[in-house]
Amino acid sequence: MTRDDLSRKNLTALPNLLTYLRVLAIPAIILILIPPTSGRLQNAAFALYVMASLTDYLDGILARRHNMVTSVGKLLDPLADKLLTCAVLIMLIELGKVHGWMVFLIIGREFIITGLRSIAASQGLILDASRMGKNKMVSQTVAILCLLVHVEGYERPLWLTGTAFLWISLAFGYWSAGAYFVDFYRKAKTLARGAGARVDTN
Template structure:
Protein backbone atom coordinates (compact mmCIF):
# COMPACT_ATOMS: atom_id res chain seq x y z
CA UNK A 1 0.00 0.00 0.00
CA UNK A 2 1.99 2.96 -1.31
CA UNK A 3 1.29 6.69 -0.84
CA UNK A 4 -0.72 7.21 -4.05
CA UNK A 5 -3.00 4.29 -3.14
CA UNK A 6 -3.43 5.65 0.40
CA UNK A 7 -4.44 9.02 -1.08
CA UNK A 8 -7.00 7.26 -3.28
CA UNK A 9 -8.44 5.49 -0.23
CA UNK A 10 -8.56 8.79 1.66
CA UNK A 11 -10.54 10.28 -1.25
CA UNK A 12 -13.11 7.48 -1.04
CA UNK A 13 -13.34 7.78 2.75
CA UNK A 14 -13.97 11.55 2.50
CA UNK A 15 -17.03 11.08 0.29
CA UNK A 16 -19.53 10.15 3.06
CA UNK A 17 -18.39 13.10 5.21
CA UNK A 18 -18.78 15.45 2.25
CA UNK A 19 -22.25 14.09 1.42
CA UNK A 20 -23.54 14.25 5.01
CA UNK A 21 -22.27 17.79 5.60
CA UNK A 22 -23.61 19.08 2.28
CA UNK A 23 -27.05 17.57 2.81
CA UNK A 24 -27.17 18.68 6.46
CA UNK A 25 -26.19 22.18 5.36
CA UNK A 26 -29.01 22.15 2.84
CA UNK A 27 -31.53 20.74 5.35
CA UNK A 28 -30.64 23.46 7.85
CA UNK A 29 -31.63 26.43 5.69
CA UNK A 30 -28.43 26.32 3.64
CA UNK A 31 -26.20 26.57 6.71
CA UNK A 32 -23.10 28.24 5.26
CA UNK A 33 -20.74 26.74 7.84
CA UNK A 34 -21.72 23.16 6.98
CA UNK A 35 -21.62 23.86 3.25
CA UNK A 36 -18.18 25.48 3.46
CA UNK A 37 -16.84 22.53 5.47
CA UNK A 38 -18.33 20.19 2.86
CA UNK A 39 -16.67 22.28 0.15
CA UNK A 40 -13.29 22.12 1.89
CA UNK A 41 -13.62 18.34 2.11
CA UNK A 42 -14.48 18.19 -1.60
CA UNK A 43 -11.48 20.38 -2.46
CA UNK A 44 -9.14 18.20 -0.38
CA UNK A 45 -10.54 15.06 -2.03
CA UNK A 46 -10.13 16.64 -5.47
CA UNK A 47 -6.54 17.58 -4.72
CA UNK A 48 -5.75 13.99 -3.70
CA UNK A 49 -6.83 13.02 -7.22
CA UNK A 50 -4.21 15.26 -8.76
CA UNK A 51 -1.57 14.42 -6.19
CA UNK A 52 -1.84 10.62 -6.25
CA UNK A 53 -1.35 10.46 -10.01
CA UNK A 54 1.64 12.80 -9.98
CA UNK A 55 3.33 10.87 -7.18
CA UNK A 56 2.60 7.49 -8.78
CA UNK A 57 4.09 8.53 -12.12
CA UNK A 58 7.06 10.48 -10.72
CA UNK A 59 8.21 7.72 -8.35
CA UNK A 60 7.11 4.78 -10.51
CA UNK A 61 4.50 3.70 -7.95
CA UNK A 62 1.79 2.77 -10.48
CA UNK A 63 -0.10 -0.34 -9.32
CA UNK A 64 -3.03 -2.37 -10.60
CA UNK A 65 -4.95 -1.28 -7.48
CA UNK A 66 -4.29 2.36 -8.37
CA UNK A 67 -5.24 1.87 -12.02
CA UNK A 68 -8.57 0.43 -10.88
CA UNK A 69 -9.37 2.52 -7.80
CA UNK A 70 -8.20 5.97 -8.87
CA UNK A 71 -10.72 6.45 -11.69
CA UNK A 72 -13.41 4.74 -9.60
CA UNK A 73 -12.74 7.09 -6.67
CA UNK A 74 -12.97 10.09 -9.01
CA UNK A 75 -16.30 8.94 -10.40
CA UNK A 76 -17.66 8.24 -6.91
CA UNK A 77 -16.63 11.68 -5.69
CA UNK A 78 -17.99 13.66 -8.64
CA UNK A 79 -21.18 11.62 -9.09
CA UNK A 80 -21.94 11.74 -5.35
CA UNK A 81 -21.55 15.50 -5.38
CA UNK A 82 -23.76 15.95 -8.43
CA UNK A 83 -26.49 13.69 -7.05
CA UNK A 84 -26.47 15.76 -3.85
CA UNK A 85 -26.74 18.91 -5.96
CA UNK A 86 -29.96 17.51 -7.43
CA UNK A 87 -31.26 17.26 -3.85
CA UNK A 88 -30.26 20.88 -3.20
CA UNK A 89 -32.04 21.90 -6.44
CA UNK A 90 -28.84 23.25 -7.96
CA UNK A 91 -28.63 20.67 -10.76
CA UNK A 92 -31.30 19.01 -12.83
CA UNK A 93 -31.52 15.22 -12.89
CA UNK A 94 -31.25 15.12 -16.71
CA UNK A 95 -27.95 17.00 -16.44
CA UNK A 96 -26.51 14.48 -13.99
CA UNK A 97 -27.87 11.54 -16.01
CA UNK A 98 -25.94 12.77 -19.08
CA UNK A 99 -22.74 13.03 -17.06
CA UNK A 100 -23.14 9.62 -15.42
CA UNK A 101 -24.09 8.04 -18.77
CA UNK A 102 -20.86 9.36 -20.26
CA UNK A 103 -18.88 7.70 -17.47
CA UNK A 104 -20.62 4.35 -18.04
CA UNK A 105 -20.02 4.57 -21.80
CA UNK A 106 -16.31 5.35 -21.36
CA UNK A 107 -15.91 2.59 -18.76
CA UNK A 108 -17.55 0.11 -21.13
CA UNK A 109 -15.31 1.29 -23.94
CA UNK A 110 -12.22 0.75 -21.78
CA UNK A 111 -13.38 -2.75 -20.85
CA UNK A 112 -13.76 -3.73 -24.50
CA UNK A 113 -10.35 -2.23 -25.28
CA UNK A 114 -8.73 -4.06 -22.35
CA UNK A 115 -10.17 -7.37 -23.57
CA UNK A 116 -8.36 -6.72 -26.85
CA UNK A 117 -5.11 -5.82 -25.09
CA UNK A 118 -5.51 -2.10 -25.78
CA UNK A 119 -4.95 0.51 -23.08
CA UNK A 120 -6.77 3.77 -23.70
CA UNK A 121 -5.30 6.70 -21.84
CA UNK A 122 -7.36 9.70 -20.79
CA UNK A 123 -7.13 12.54 -23.29
CA UNK A 124 -6.91 16.28 -22.65
CA UNK A 125 -10.65 16.75 -23.25
CA UNK A 126 -11.49 14.25 -20.50
CA UNK A 127 -9.12 16.04 -18.14
CA UNK A 128 -10.67 19.41 -18.96
CA UNK A 129 -14.10 17.86 -18.39
CA UNK A 130 -13.06 16.63 -14.95
CA UNK A 131 -11.52 19.94 -13.89
CA UNK A 132 -14.56 21.87 -15.14
CA UNK A 133 -16.93 19.55 -13.25
CA UNK A 134 -14.88 19.90 -10.07
CA UNK A 135 -14.81 23.71 -10.24
CA UNK A 136 -18.56 23.72 -10.95
CA UNK A 137 -19.17 21.54 -7.89
CA UNK A 138 -16.97 23.74 -5.68
CA UNK A 139 -18.89 26.89 -6.69
CA UNK A 140 -22.32 25.23 -6.37
CA UNK A 141 -21.58 23.59 -3.00
CA UNK A 142 -20.42 26.91 -1.53
CA UNK A 143 -23.68 28.47 -2.74
CA UNK A 144 -22.47 31.93 -1.82
CA UNK A 145 -25.23 34.50 -2.49
CA UNK A 146 -22.97 36.79 -4.50
CA UNK A 147 -24.29 37.48 -8.01
CA UNK A 148 -20.96 37.16 -9.87
CA UNK A 149 -20.32 33.75 -8.25
CA UNK A 150 -23.84 32.63 -9.11
CA UNK A 151 -23.19 33.59 -12.74
CA UNK A 152 -19.86 31.73 -12.72
CA UNK A 153 -21.67 28.67 -11.36
CA UNK A 154 -24.24 28.82 -14.16
CA UNK A 155 -21.55 29.22 -16.81
CA UNK A 156 -19.57 26.31 -15.35
CA UNK A 157 -22.68 24.10 -15.49
CA UNK A 158 -22.97 24.60 -19.23
CA UNK A 159 -19.24 24.35 -19.87
CA UNK A 160 -19.14 21.10 -17.86
CA UNK A 161 -22.05 19.69 -19.84
CA UNK A 162 -20.54 20.68 -23.19
CA UNK A 163 -17.13 19.27 -22.20
CA UNK A 164 -18.79 16.04 -21.04
CA UNK A 165 -20.49 15.54 -24.39
CA UNK A 166 -17.53 16.77 -26.44
CA UNK A 167 -15.04 14.56 -24.60
CA UNK A 168 -17.31 11.54 -25.15
CA UNK A 169 -17.65 12.20 -28.89
CA UNK A 170 -13.90 12.76 -29.31
CA UNK A 171 -13.08 9.69 -27.20
CA UNK A 172 -15.34 7.44 -29.28
CA UNK A 173 -14.09 8.94 -32.55
CA UNK A 174 -10.42 8.53 -31.62
CA UNK A 175 -10.94 4.96 -30.43
CA UNK A 176 -13.64 3.73 -32.79
CA UNK A 177 -11.44 0.82 -33.91
CA UNK A 178 -12.04 -0.76 -30.49
CA UNK A 179 -15.67 -1.40 -31.44
CA UNK A 180 -14.85 -3.16 -34.70
CA UNK A 181 -15.12 -6.93 -34.55
CA UNK A 182 -11.78 -8.70 -34.73
CA UNK A 183 -11.78 -12.25 -36.08
Protein backbone atom coordinates in the same frame (compact mmCIF):
# COMPACT_ATOMS: atom_id res chain seq x y z
CA MET B 1 -4.38 -8.59 -10.81
CA THR B 2 -1.75 -10.85 -9.21
CA ARG B 3 -1.19 -11.77 -5.57
CA ASP B 4 1.74 -9.34 -5.52
CA ASP B 5 -0.64 -6.53 -6.54
CA LEU B 6 -2.63 -7.24 -3.36
CA SER B 7 0.42 -7.36 -1.12
CA ARG B 8 0.50 -5.17 1.99
CA LYS B 9 3.25 -3.05 0.43
CA ASN B 10 1.15 -2.20 -2.61
CA LEU B 11 -2.11 -1.75 -0.69
CA THR B 12 -0.46 0.66 1.77
CA ALA B 13 1.60 2.60 -0.76
CA LEU B 14 1.23 6.34 -0.10
CA PRO B 15 -0.63 7.12 -3.37
CA ASN B 16 -3.17 4.40 -2.53
CA LEU B 17 -3.56 5.74 1.02
CA LEU B 18 -4.42 9.13 -0.45
CA THR B 19 -7.00 7.45 -2.67
CA TYR B 20 -8.53 5.74 0.37
CA LEU B 21 -8.81 9.16 2.06
CA ARG B 22 -10.64 10.47 -1.01
CA VAL B 23 -13.10 7.59 -0.80
CA LEU B 24 -13.63 8.20 2.93
CA ALA B 25 -14.41 11.86 2.21
CA ILE B 26 -17.42 10.86 0.09
CA PRO B 27 -19.79 9.66 2.87
CA ALA B 28 -18.68 12.61 5.02
CA ILE B 29 -19.64 15.09 2.28
CA ILE B 30 -22.98 13.32 1.76
CA LEU B 31 -23.82 13.44 5.47
CA ILE B 32 -22.92 17.13 5.69
CA LEU B 33 -25.09 18.06 2.71
CA ILE B 34 -28.23 16.12 3.69
CA PRO B 35 -31.03 18.76 3.93
CA PRO B 36 -31.66 20.80 5.93
CA THR B 37 -28.18 22.24 5.71
CA SER B 38 -26.59 25.66 6.22
CA GLY B 39 -24.01 27.88 4.59
CA ARG B 40 -21.46 26.83 7.18
CA LEU B 41 -22.06 23.15 6.48
CA GLN B 42 -21.86 23.76 2.73
CA ASN B 43 -18.46 25.38 3.25
CA ALA B 44 -17.36 22.39 5.33
CA ALA B 45 -18.34 20.12 2.42
CA PHE B 46 -16.53 22.53 0.08
CA ALA B 47 -13.34 22.24 2.15
CA LEU B 48 -13.58 18.44 2.16
CA TYR B 49 -14.11 18.40 -1.60
CA VAL B 50 -11.06 20.64 -2.14
CA MET B 51 -8.89 18.40 0.06
CA ALA B 52 -10.18 15.28 -1.69
CA SER B 53 -9.44 16.82 -5.09
CA LEU B 54 -5.91 17.69 -3.95
CA THR B 55 -5.27 14.06 -2.97
CA ASP B 56 -6.17 13.11 -6.55
CA TYR B 57 -3.51 15.50 -7.82
CA LEU B 58 -0.91 14.40 -5.27
CA ASP B 59 -1.34 10.64 -5.58
CA GLY B 60 -0.71 10.79 -9.32
CA ILE B 61 2.48 12.81 -8.88
CA LEU B 62 3.78 10.54 -6.11
CA ALA B 63 2.98 7.37 -8.01
CA ARG B 64 4.83 8.51 -11.13
CA ARG B 65 7.84 10.18 -9.48
CA HIS B 66 8.54 7.38 -7.02
CA ASN B 67 7.55 4.48 -9.26
CA MET B 68 4.66 3.45 -7.01
CA VAL B 69 2.07 2.82 -9.73
CA THR B 70 0.05 -0.27 -8.71
CA SER B 71 -2.84 -2.21 -10.21
CA VAL B 72 -4.91 -1.35 -7.14
CA GLY B 73 -4.21 2.34 -7.72
CA LYS B 74 -5.10 2.10 -11.41
CA LEU B 75 -8.45 0.60 -10.45
CA LEU B 76 -9.33 2.71 -7.39
CA ASP B 77 -8.08 6.13 -8.48
CA PRO B 78 -10.51 6.75 -11.38
CA LEU B 79 -13.27 4.98 -9.46
CA ALA B 80 -12.77 7.29 -6.47
CA ASP B 81 -12.85 10.33 -8.77
CA LYS B 82 -16.13 9.28 -10.36
CA LEU B 83 -17.74 8.40 -7.02
CA LEU B 84 -16.71 11.75 -5.53
CA THR B 85 -18.01 13.74 -8.48
CA CYS B 86 -21.28 11.81 -8.71
CA ALA B 87 -21.90 12.03 -4.96
CA VAL B 88 -21.44 15.81 -4.85
CA LEU B 89 -23.55 16.41 -7.97
CA ILE B 90 -26.40 14.27 -6.60
CA MET B 91 -26.32 16.18 -3.31
CA LEU B 92 -26.39 19.46 -5.26
CA ILE B 93 -29.71 18.27 -6.71
CA GLU B 94 -30.96 17.94 -3.13
CA LEU B 95 -29.87 21.53 -2.50
CA GLY B 96 -31.74 22.71 -5.60
CA LYS B 97 -28.59 23.93 -7.32
CA VAL B 98 -28.46 21.47 -10.22
CA HIS B 99 -31.13 19.95 -12.43
CA GLY B 100 -31.48 16.17 -12.08
CA TRP B 101 -31.54 15.61 -15.85
CA MET B 102 -28.17 17.36 -16.20
CA VAL B 103 -26.60 15.17 -13.52
CA PHE B 104 -28.09 12.11 -15.26
CA LEU B 105 -26.38 13.12 -18.53
CA ILE B 106 -23.06 13.62 -16.74
CA ILE B 107 -23.20 10.31 -14.88
CA GLY B 108 -24.55 8.49 -17.95
CA ARG B 109 -21.58 9.70 -19.97
CA GLU B 110 -19.19 8.28 -17.36
CA PHE B 111 -20.91 4.88 -17.49
CA ILE B 112 -20.74 4.86 -21.29
CA ILE B 113 -17.03 5.70 -21.46
CA THR B 114 -16.16 3.26 -18.67
CA GLY B 115 -17.99 0.53 -20.59
CA LEU B 116 -16.22 1.47 -23.83
CA ARG B 117 -12.82 1.37 -22.11
CA SER B 118 -13.64 -2.07 -20.70
CA ILE B 119 -14.57 -3.38 -24.15
CA ALA B 120 -11.41 -1.88 -25.63
CA ALA B 121 -9.24 -3.38 -22.86
CA SER B 122 -10.76 -6.82 -23.48
CA GLN B 123 -9.50 -6.51 -27.06
CA GLY B 124 -6.06 -5.33 -25.96
CA LEU B 125 -6.76 -1.73 -27.00
CA ILE B 126 -5.92 1.34 -24.92
CA LEU B 127 -7.97 4.52 -25.31
CA ASP B 128 -5.73 7.39 -24.27
CA ALA B 129 -7.16 10.30 -22.32
CA SER B 130 -8.00 13.18 -24.64
CA ARG B 131 -7.50 16.90 -24.15
CA MET B 132 -11.27 17.39 -24.33
CA GLY B 133 -11.67 14.84 -21.55
CA LYS B 134 -9.22 16.78 -19.39
CA ASN B 135 -11.02 20.03 -20.19
CA LYS B 136 -14.24 18.33 -19.11
CA MET B 137 -12.73 17.37 -15.78
CA VAL B 138 -11.35 20.87 -15.10
CA SER B 139 -14.58 22.68 -16.01
CA GLN B 140 -16.59 20.15 -13.97
CA THR B 141 -14.40 20.74 -10.92
CA VAL B 142 -14.74 24.52 -11.25
CA ALA B 143 -18.52 24.12 -11.57
CA ILE B 144 -18.76 22.00 -8.42
CA LEU B 145 -16.57 24.42 -6.45
CA CYS B 146 -18.75 27.39 -7.43
CA LEU B 147 -22.00 25.54 -6.69
CA LEU B 148 -20.79 24.11 -3.41
CA VAL B 149 -19.23 27.13 -1.71
CA HIS B 150 -21.45 29.54 0.23
CA VAL B 151 -20.53 33.24 0.30
CA GLU B 152 -23.14 35.55 1.78
CA GLY B 153 -24.41 37.97 -0.85
CA TYR B 154 -22.77 36.14 -3.77
CA GLU B 155 -25.09 33.13 -4.02
CA ARG B 156 -26.57 34.18 -7.39
CA PRO B 157 -23.26 34.98 -9.18
CA LEU B 158 -21.72 31.76 -7.88
CA TRP B 159 -24.73 29.74 -9.03
CA LEU B 160 -24.65 31.34 -12.50
CA THR B 161 -20.90 30.74 -12.82
CA GLY B 162 -21.18 27.14 -11.62
CA THR B 163 -24.09 26.41 -13.94
CA ALA B 164 -22.23 27.91 -16.90
CA PHE B 165 -19.16 25.75 -16.21
CA LEU B 166 -21.40 22.70 -15.80
CA TRP B 167 -22.82 23.31 -19.27
CA ILE B 168 -19.26 23.69 -20.58
CA SER B 169 -18.21 20.42 -18.92
CA LEU B 170 -21.25 18.70 -20.43
CA ALA B 171 -20.28 19.91 -23.91
CA PHE B 172 -16.65 18.85 -23.45
CA GLY B 173 -17.81 15.53 -21.99
CA TYR B 174 -19.90 14.47 -24.94
CA TRP B 175 -17.44 15.92 -27.43
CA SER B 176 -14.68 13.81 -25.88
CA ALA B 177 -17.05 10.80 -25.74
CA GLY B 178 -17.49 11.05 -29.49
CA ALA B 179 -13.72 11.24 -29.91
CA TYR B 180 -13.29 8.11 -27.77
CA PHE B 181 -15.74 6.19 -29.97
CA VAL B 182 -13.94 7.33 -33.13
CA ASP B 183 -10.58 6.31 -31.59
CA PHE B 184 -12.01 2.93 -30.60
CA TYR B 185 -13.44 2.36 -34.10
CA ARG B 186 -10.14 3.20 -35.78
CA LYS B 187 -8.05 1.02 -33.47
CA ALA B 188 -10.52 -1.87 -33.67
CA LYS B 189 -10.50 -1.61 -37.47
CA THR B 190 -6.69 -1.62 -37.54
CA LEU B 191 -6.66 -4.63 -35.20
CA ALA B 192 -9.13 -6.49 -37.42
CA ARG B 193 -7.05 -5.76 -40.52
CA GLY B 194 -3.92 -7.01 -38.77
CA ALA B 195 -5.68 -10.21 -37.75
CA GLY B 196 -6.97 -10.68 -41.30
CA ALA B 197 -3.49 -10.20 -42.73
CA ARG B 198 -2.04 -12.81 -40.39
CA VAL B 199 -4.75 -15.28 -41.41
CA ASP B 200 -3.99 -14.68 -45.11
CA THR B 201 -0.25 -15.24 -44.67
CA ASN B 202 -0.91 -18.49 -42.86
